[in-house]
Amino acid sequence: MSENNTRDQSENVGIPAPEGRSNLIDTDYVIGQDNVAGSALGFNVDLHGKVFTISALTILLFVIVTLALQNSVGPMFENLRVWLTSNLSWFFLTGANVFALLAVGLIFTPLGKVRLGGQEATPDFSNTGWFAMLFAAGMGIGLMYFGVSEPLSHYASSMGGVASEGGVRTDWAPLGAAADNSDAAMSLGMAATIFHWGLHPWAIYAIVALALALFSFNKGLPLTMRSVFYPVLGERVWGWPGHVIDILAVFATLFGLATSLGLGAQQATSGLSHLFGVANNEVTMVVLIMGITLVALASVMLGVDKGVQRLSQVNMVLAGLLLVFVIIVGPTLLILTGFFDYLISYATHLPALSNPFGREDANFSQGWTAFYWAWWISWSPFVGMFIARVSRGRTVREFLIAVLIIPTLISVLWMTALGGTALDQVVNLGFDGVAAASGDLQLFEMLGNLPLATITSLIAVVLVIVFFVTSSDSGSLVIDAITAGGKVDAPKPQRMFWAIIEGAIAIALLLGGGLTALQAMAVSAGFPFTVVLLVACYAIVKGLMDEPRGA
Amino acid sequence: MYKKLLVPVDLAHVDALANALSVAGDLAQHYHAEICYLGVTPTTPTDVAATPAEYEQALRNFADAQAHNHQQAVSVHAVVSPDPVADLDDLVVKAITQVGADLLVMATHLPRHLDAVIPAHGGKIATHTDISVFLVR
Numbered sequence: 241m242s243e244n245n246t247r248d249q250s251e252n253v254g255i256p257a258p259e260g261r262s263n264l265i266d267t268d269y270v271i272g273q274d275n276v277a278g279s280a281l282g283f284n285v286d287l288h289g290k291v292f293t294i295s296a297l298t299i300l301l302f303v304i305v306t307l308a309l310q311n312s313v314g315p316m317f318e319n320l321r322v323w324l325t326s327n328l329s330w331f332f333l334t335g336a337n338v339f340a341l342l343a344v345g346l347i348f349t350p351l352g353k354v355r356l357g358g359q360e361a362t363p364d365f366s367n368t369g370w371f372a373m374l375f376a377a378g379m380g381i382g383l384m385y386f387g388v389s390e391p392l393s394h395y396a397s398s399m400g401g402v403a404s405e406g407g408v409r410t411d412w413a414p415l416g417a418a419a420d421n422s423d424a425a426m427s428l429g430m431a432a433t434i435f436h437w438g439l440h441p442w443a444i445y446a447i448v449a450l451a452l453a454l455f456s457f458n459k460g461l462p463l464t465m466r467s468v469f470y471p472v473l474g475e476r477v478w479g480w481p482g483h484v485i486d487i488l489a490v491f492a493t494l495f496g497l498a499t500s501l502g503l504g505a506q507q508a509t510s511g512l513s514h515l516f517g518v519a520n521n522e523v524t525m526v527v528l529i530m531g532i533t534l535v536a537l538a539s540v541m542l543g544v545d546k547g548v549q550r551l552s553q554v555n556m557v558l559a560g561l562l563l564v565f566v567i568i569v570g571p572t573l574l575i576l577t578g579f580f581d582y583l584i585s586y587a588t589h590l591p592a593l594s595n596p597f598g599r600e601d602a603n604f605s606q607g608w609t610a611f612y613w614a615w616w617i618s619w620s621p622f623v624g625m626f627i628a629r630v631s632r633g634r635t636v637r638e639f640l641i642a643v644l645i646i647p648t649l650i651s652v653l654w655m656t657a658l659g660g661t662a663l664d665q666v667v668n669l670g671f672d673g674v675a676a677a678s679g680d681l682q683l684f685e686m687l688g689n690l691p692l693a694t695i696t697s698l699i700a701v702v703l704v705i706v707f708f709v710t711s712s713d714s715g716s717l718v719i720d721a722i723t724a725g726g727k728v729d730a731p732k733p734q735r736m737f738w739a740i741i742e743g744a745i746a747i748a749l750l751l752g753g754g755l756t757a758l759q760a761m762a763v764s765a766g767f768p769f770t771v772v773l774l775v776a777c778y779a780i781v782k783g784l785m786d787e788p789r790g791a
Numbered sequence: 792m793y794k795k796l797l798v799p800v801d802l803a804h805v806d807a808l809a810n811a812l813s814v815a816g817d818l819a820q821h822y823h824a825e826i827c828y829l830g831v832t833p834t835t836p837t838d839v840a841a842t843p844a845e846y847e848q849a850l851r852n853f854a855d856a857q858a859h860n861h862q863q864a865v866s867v868h869a870v871v872s873p874d875p876v877a878d879l880d881d882l883v884v885k886a887i888t889q890v891g892a893d894l895l896v897m898a899t900h901l902p903r904h905l906d907a908v909i910p911a912h913g914g915k916i917a918t919h920t921d922i923s924v925f926l927v928r
Binding site (some may be wrong): 357358364365456457460461462463541542543544545546547629630632717726727728729730731732 | 833834835836837838841842844845871872873874875876877878881
């Protein structure tokens, strides 16, 4: 170094603070060492050669085969899904319980004091911006779709009571049902719904996000799924075992995302036709997906701060308005008392609902719970990685409370308000419309029985669309990072490529009727990922143990 | 005429910056100006550094090496961003006022079709600042 350099006071201005103590992992791997960088067709690229090529080609092949051989491929995937969720439901349920126990347990241990990004790291986003992004990425469209339909479905099956044939239960009711007891059926139905949208799904996200954030921000490894396996595989994670893990993560993300996008497109089209009489057909859906992909493209180019964060905040405000509106004009007292009643009901039913062994309600525990867990798990690399990326500077405790407890309470309130209002309409007011409507229309039917239906339904459609956009753009960022070997500053055209691909897959499979195949694939990807997550649990504990803890 | 030059650098692609760096050095010698090297790093580990703190050290080492070439005063300004690719333009514009620079010298590429969709950084920054901008090709 030269002797004659002088520095003024301007150094250090931009760095928040020295990052403080943390325990970096010493590895010979250089981030991006396996990347292919250069210029192709006028686009600059910087990608992980193997992960990008294999995942891009396989996905292309999958779309072509699914479209070409619909009649044989569809049932095949469907059978795979049924086989996985029925024979391995104990595995999914046990796994989810492990994740939930670890995530809740860590809040109360001294390990909760570890700060992501080093002891003196500071958060990159404000609390509201951060929280809005967590929520929009984590549940989004699903809350709109299932908020009304799931409580209604569980209520109806519980009212129906237990039915069995040859010793096997044929009804879909949770646990022991609540035949002809309206209050008990409501309580059980809400508990079952909250169970599927409460602690367990958020624990799944929290585990993935925590593992990724820890190994990236504190240990200095690239931000991809394989880094989590470092404590187990050591330097081998940079070779084929790591490639396979990353490729799996790309699949799970793309399939999970496209499934949601398909659901979202169907619901938004139903809503538009319900509101404005727009033709409820494939043309509308395709135009909608194309429009939405364009907005997602713009958002992805604007980046995390100006794109995703702002849209997520818009979403939070709109969802908040809708929630407050339903609470005020709906059965206010029922919702407010219901919030606590259903929370208690959830807590009392939790042990039985989460029990993985000896379940008699096979249809419910396999068809609903195991399916949901597999679905959340297939979403977890995407949501987890996105949550990790925006969570630097938070302590583990802060992080877990924000990712686990607060979203669970909000989900409870959301389900109570939307589902409770719909149940009230069906049970107490005798409106049959809501219960009779198809899944994607139930939300609008419920809103239709309240005042200002046109305005609120419009807000609901906009919400579905914006949730669609925030899922698509954050998904593109995540897939881009994985396929670029953990680089988050790869050239922009790459993330645009993935945003377009997501829209294209959703369109192709919607037209080809491949959405069930897609959903089956998403769930199938959930199985290997449960194993990945169990390893992540071990890695988190091991990684946190040798991190310095704050005072 | 110029007292402080701001030179944005990408430590992962230093070879692409050779022209801009030597022009900046010549200008600094001519005006007896100080050069502030601006680096933007993501919060996640990169090939340059595992943490933002490590990145800042790398930027300082780079600045020291440059100072050895042109013998002018140097300083560094390291910025951490969760999404550098998207935020770069804004961060450079912000850094201009933060460090009080009066001339921006940066590398850029030849115009190409993609610029219609993703504008080059230099041109875009020039429209958002009141100091002089020197784009080196």
